[in-house]
Amino acid sequence: MLxxxxxxxxxxAYLFQLWARHHRRLMIHRERLAALEKGVEPPPFVEQELxxxxxxxxxxxxxxxxxxxxxxxxxxxxxxxxxxxxxxxPWGIENSTGQTFFLEIPLRPGMQxxxxxxxxxxxxxxxxxxxGRRKE
Numbered sequence: 001m002l003x004x005x006x007x008x009x010x011x012x013a014y015l016f017q018l019w020a021r022h023h024r025r026l027m028i029h030r031e032r033l034a035a036l037e038k039g040v041e042p043p044p045f046v047e048q049e050l051x052x053x054x055x056x057x058x059x060x061x062x063x064x065x066x067x068x069x070x071x072x073x074x075x076x077x078x079x080x081x082x083x084x085x086x087x088x089x090p091w092g093i094e095n096s097t098g099q100t101f102f103l104e105i106p107l108r109p110g111m112q113x114x115x116x117x118x119x120x121x122x123x124x125x126x127x128x129x130x131x132g133r134r135k136e
Contacts, residue, residue, distance in 0.1 A: 058132055065125025072119030079112035 035042040084107065091103040 058129060061125050061129045061132070065122045065129060067122070068118045068125060069122030072115050072117070072122055075118065076112050076115035079107060079115060082107050083109045083112060 032042040087105040087107055088102040089105070090100050092101045093099070094101065
């Protein structure tokens with residue numbers, strides 16, 4: 001229930017931001033139309049008005065790359081340290097005795113190489129970031 005409420009609050013906040021941005025642009029448009037109707041030169045565009053407020057894609061690519069890379073490296077270290085052991089996760093409680101059931105996952109040696117998938121994704125994001133940065 002808390003997750004659903006959080007999603008709804010975030011969605012409402014985002015929709016309000018879109019609504020406010022739309023009304024700001026509409027106000028600027030009306031001001032310019034009124035100036036044109038009066039025969040007055042419309043005010044020059046402010047640089048912020050010309051530049052659309054959009055996501056900085058290069059920064060997002062860098063952030064995503066660093067996140068994937070750090071997750072992959074830490075996952076590699078964690079699985080390497082735990083390899084050969086059995087991971088026990090609490091899965092449920094029996095009502096009559098109150099005992100906790102555990103889900104047992106054996107971590108075989110060599111499973112740490114699965115962590116190279118997020119490391120590769122992170123490196124590819126960083127390469128795209130560096131190539132895009134050189135173009136600018």
